[in-house]
Amino acid sequence: MAITRGFRGRRLDADVELPPGQYLTQDFPVLSAGPTPRIDRDSWEFTITTEAGATHSWAWQQLLALPQDKPTVDIHCVTKWSKLGTAWQGVSLDVLLEQVESTADYALVHSHGGYTTNLPVQDLLDGQAWLVHQYDGEDLPPEHGGPVRLLVPHLYLWKSAKWVNGIQLLEQDEPGFWETLGYHEYGDPWREQRYAGD
Ligand SMILES: Nc1nc2c(c(=O)[nH]1)N[C@H]1C(S)=C(S)[C@@H](COP(=O)(O)O)O[C@H]1N2
Ligand SMILES: [Mo]
Secondary structure (H helix, E strand, C coil): CCCCCCEECCEEHHHCCCCCCCEECCCCCCCCCCCCCCCCHHHCEEEEECCCCCEEEEEHHHHHHCCCECCEEEEECCCCEEEEEEEEEEEEHHHHHCCCCCCCCEEEEEECCCCEEEEEHHHHCCCCCEEEEEECCEECCHHHCCCCEEECCCCCHHHCCCCEEEEEEECCCCCCHHHHCCECCCCCHHHCCCECCC
């Protein structure tokens, strides 16, 4: 029976305000610019490099030992689908950046395979961004960025780098993969910042 169509969690679709130009989807599309890497949890490592060149790394068990958050958030892809109430588990970037000495304003996020994306450090702080390793109560599947991806739900989803392995803190902003190809440097879905100049 299709009686649950249009109903999502506690919210009726009709009551939901989406960012301009977006439509709702119930499934979870996969968007990857290259092949899906298979990354072993035991050799997984995440490194923050500061503007001074100092590095701070976390291994898989160290990530799991940090305080865990369970954000439930709406996500918005620049290809116009939005998905509501996605449930994740991971570590707030506040916790990781707290352990790092830096006054840099910009971050360039790096992924296994060479994907990059940039955003202001400010957008990684104050409970706005996580390194997530679970989706919907299960280990994050490789196609969605497992073992660990960045989640920055207040920006278009291309900023949420899958297979994340590091963040470079920079004094000068540097465009990432899609930003170099004409996408917006910031990417706020509520201001419909899809392409450079929007
Ligand atoms: N490493 C990496 N991260 C990535 C991408 C990618 O191609 N490589 N695609 C981005 C884009 S454009 C989107 S919309 C989301 C898609 O996430 P999903 O495949 O889990 O839906 O991942 C983002 N993160
Ligand atoms: Mo995307």
